[in-house]
Amino acid sequence: MATTIIEKIWKEHELAVDDDGRSLIYIDRHLTHEVTSPVAFEDLRIRGRKLRRPDLTVAVMDHNVPTGPREEPIRDELSYKQMQALYKNSEDFETMLLDYYSPFQGIIHIIGPELGLTLPGMTLAAGDSHTSTHGALGALAFGIGTSEVEHVFATQTLWLKKPKTMEIKVSGSLRRGVYSKDLALFLIGQLGTGGGIGHILEYTGETIRSMTPDERMTLCNLSTEAGARSSIISPDDKTFNYVRGRAFAPDEDDFNEAVEYWRTLASDPNATYDKSYSFDVSGLKPMVTWGTNPSMVVPVNGSIPSPDQFEASRRPGIEAALKYMGLTPGQAITDIKVDRVFIGSCTNSRLSDLTIAARVVKGRKVSNSVRAMVVPGSQYVKRNAERKGLHSIFLEAGFEWRNAGCSMCIGMNEDQLLPGERAASTTNRNFENRQGPGGRTHLVSPAMAAAAAIEGHFVDITQWDMPEAI
Amino acid sequence: MEVIVGLAVPLLRENVDTDQIIPAQFLRILTKNGLGRYLFYRWRYDQDGKPKPEFVLNDERFKQATVLLALKNFGIGSSRENAVWALTDYGIKAVIAPSFGDIFYENAVKNGLACIRMDEKLIQQIGREAEAGGLTVRINIKEQSLSYGSQSVHYTMEPSVRRRLMSGEDEIENTMKYENKIMAYEQRMKKFYHVDRKRLLYE
Numbered sequence A: 001m002a003t004t005i006i007e008k009i010w011k012e013h014e015l016a017v018d019d020d021g022r023s024l025i026y027i028d029r030h031l032t033h034e035v036t037s038p039v040a041f042e043d044l045r046i047r048g049r050k051l052r053r054p055d056l057t058v059a060v061m062d063h064n065v066p067t068g069p070r071e072e073p074i075r076d077e078l079s080y081k082q083m084q085a086l087y088k089n090s091e092d093f094e095t096m097l098l099d100y101y102s103p104f105q106g107i108i109h110i111i112g113p114e115l116g117l118t119l120p121g122m123t124l125a126a127g128d129s130h131t132s133t134h135g136a137l138g139a140l141a142f143g144i145g146t147s148e149v150e151h152v153f154a155t156q157t158l159w160l161k162k163p164k165t166m167e168i169k170v171s172g173s174l175r176r177g178v179y180s181k182d183l184a185l186f187l188i189g190q191l192g193t194g195g196g197i198g199h200i201l202e203y204t205g206e207t208i209r210s211m212t213p214d215e216r217m218t219l220c221n222l223s224t225e226a227g228a229r230s231s232i233i234s235p236d237d238k239t240f241n242y243v244r245g246r247a248f249a250p251d252e253d254d255f256n257e258a259v260e261y262w263r264t265l266a267s268d269p270n271a272t273y274d275k276s277y278s279f280d281v282s283g284l285k286p287m288v289t290w291g292t293n294p295s296m297v298v299p300v301n302g303s304i305p306s307p308d309q310f311e312a313s314r315r316p317g318i319e320a321a322l323k324y325m326g327l328t329p330g331q332a333i334t335d336i337k338v339d340r341v342f343i344g345s346c347t348n349s350r351l352s353d354l355t356i357a358a359r360v361v362k363g364r365k366v367s368n369s370v371r372a373m374v375v376p377g378s379q380y381v382k383r384n385a386e387r388k389g390l391h392s393i394f395l396e397a398g399f400e401w402r403n404a405g406c407s408m409c410i411g412m413n414e415d416q417l418l419p420g421e422r423a424a425s426t427t428n429r430n431f432e433n434r435q436g437p438g439g440r441t442h443l444v445s446p447a448m449a450a451a452a453a454i455e456g457h458f459v460d461i462t463q464w465d466m467p468e469a470i
Numbered sequence B: 001m002e003v004i005v006g007l008a009v010p011l012l013r014e015n016v017d018t019d020q021i022i023p024a025q026f027l028r029i030l031t032k033n034g035l036g037r038y039l040f041y042r043w044r045y046d047q048d049g050k051p052k053p054e055f056v057l058n059d060e061r062f063k064q065a066t067v068l069l070a071l072k073n074f075g076i077g078s079s080r081e082n083a084v085w086a087l088t089d090y091g092i093k094a095v096i097a098p099s100f101g102d103i104f105y106e107n108a109v110k111n112g113l114a115c116i117r118m119d120e121k122l123i124q125q126i127g128r129e130a131e132a133g134g135l136t137v138r139i140n141i142k143e144q145s146l147s148y149g150s151q152s153v154h155y156t157m158e159p160s161v162r163r164r165l166m167s168g169e170d171e172i173e174n175t176m177k178y179e180n181k182i183m184a185y186e187q188r189m190k191k192f193y194h195v196d197r198k199r200l201l202y203e
Helices: A005-013 A038-046 A076-091 A108-114 A129-137 A145-156 A180-191 A213-226 A237-243 A253-265 A312-325 A349-363 A380-388 A390-397 A445-457 B084-090 B100-109 B120-130 B159-167 B172-188
Strands: A014-017 A022-028 A029-033 A057-060 A096-100 A123-126 A140-143 A159-162 A164-171 A201-204 A229-231 A275-280 A287-290 A297-299 A341-345 A373-374 A421-424 A440-443 B003-011 B068-069 B094-097 B114-117 B136-140 B146-150 B151-154
Touching: A005 A014, A005 A022, A005 A140, A005 A201, A014 B172, A022 B172, A029 A145, A038 A076, A038 A145, A038 B068, A057 A076, A057 B114, A108 A123, A108 A129, A108 A159, A108 A213, A108 A380, A123 A145, A123 B003, A129 A140, A129 A159, A129 A213, A129 A229, A129 A237, A140 A229, A145 B100, A145 B172, A159 B068, A164 A421, A180 A213, A180 A275, A180 A287, A201 A213, A213 A229, A213 A237, A213 A349, A237 A253, A297 A312, A341 A349, A341 A445, A349 A380, A349 A390, A349 A445, A373 A440, A380 B100, A390 B159, B003 B120, B068 B120, B084 B100, B084 B159, B100 B159
Parallel strands: A029 A057, A029 A123, A057 A096, A123 A140, A164 A201, A164 A275, A201 A229, A341 A373, A341 A421, A421 A440, B003 B068, B068 B094, B094 B114
Antiparallel strands: A014 A022, A022 A159, A287 A297, B003 B136, B136 B146, B146 B151
């Protein structure tokens, strides 16, 4: 029988099914960070339990770390305590730790793939909703809460109700200036914030096949914004080439064997899904969110919608979003001025993202009215960007060039919007107060964010004159 | 816990994300206790920390509420279990909504917070009755029924969720009974999924 990659990986890792139909799934890799782990570690300690597989567990500091110079003292006492707790917990429970000072520190969903900790065919869990990212390499990955983190610590398993499968088939080539971020925002707009609840999404089709692994990561990263806890893309040669040679990838002796196995996991051509949607995206424009969740999105050549365009039950929510965002129906997107630009986050802070932004920025200056920052996804990304000279392009243009962390995407450290400030942001959530109390977030691609920094308002990046390479 | 009886409070909004339930600044903690004071912090308090009178939880009539009524996609967004800890510490025993974020839903079960899925129209109807204050709702987890005023309605909940809410079992203890199965997998696990720490040398 034709089956999907989801079913194949599920079956391989399903240890038991309980009376209520839940499956006990083995977790091959557990990534953990300083913010959602302390309570789980403490509970292990209180109950006298061991961390079952410290060797399959990797801890990293990312959510609350400062992104300024690493030699400066950590000023926020609460964040400092959480970081100290992770030092102690990693030592006591013998897990590998990529700490604040590690040359490989970075955002959990950036370092997993880039260090080869994330591999096709494995199951992976992390105490963060954007764990859906790792599906881009063909891993079955689940974002989990702290109690589940503790469950994985103690047993290396999770009890999961088998989710329904949803195929998102995408055809057509994205035009110049339109990126996987735009595709993701478009899809969230179509599915809604809850469209993927109870489902694992699988992205298929020619558009997905032609995407690079980095682009696929951006797409899978945002699946959670459509309500899907997990998403996946069948691995192919692009995936295998990406994985080959990474620090924890199978070494050359095992690599061919691994690839042979991974090839068997791709969804069969006639596999069926609980739901299937197809989209032709050849006409897709750069997308800009206007509201307070990622499904509130329009093309850059569009305008702010009126509550009248929505069904009556949705109008109060739309009105509240417009009020919070300080926007008026009918306003053209390109007339919206921004105060801040943030390029970073697990959605868009890989080397390829920074390269695109640098092409947009090269030889230009950030608008006088804008404060703009680039926060690379990892210190490894940062070093590689510096080797290519990208930091000089950003610095000369007037961007801040910072150290790796979640930074202004979650607003836990000092990188925050001030009340009323409006940002073009390459992140994943435009929720109220997300990037700082009273802050207003518009989600866009790195190219769109970079151009907004230069012009001081949104512009259609497909019309932008920029070098093809740098 | 088989029966929940409590005052209903209507928060009839869609897409209440976990950032709204508890903002990120309150995630810098080492224990899960005492988070109720930060529940819906930015909706409940102004920038000076004064209660906003227009927010429903600040209304005297709902101060003792333990059953929260909301619209679709409650608890979407961040995986932060702090959202559930804030709700339970505040005293909320059940949330009734048409749909819930997947991670939030599991976090809730793990902490004994009942998430009950119901048709939106019905929630709107109960919400209208609750608006004046003083509407007591009775939820029977075992029977999967909810009653208010003279009405009684049936809802459905997964057997595993019902069982866990009622027993409050230690799930880890239960899973440890599967040790043989876990070990059997570990023996056949692909060797290339193992992590050799020595490999992380500086470039």
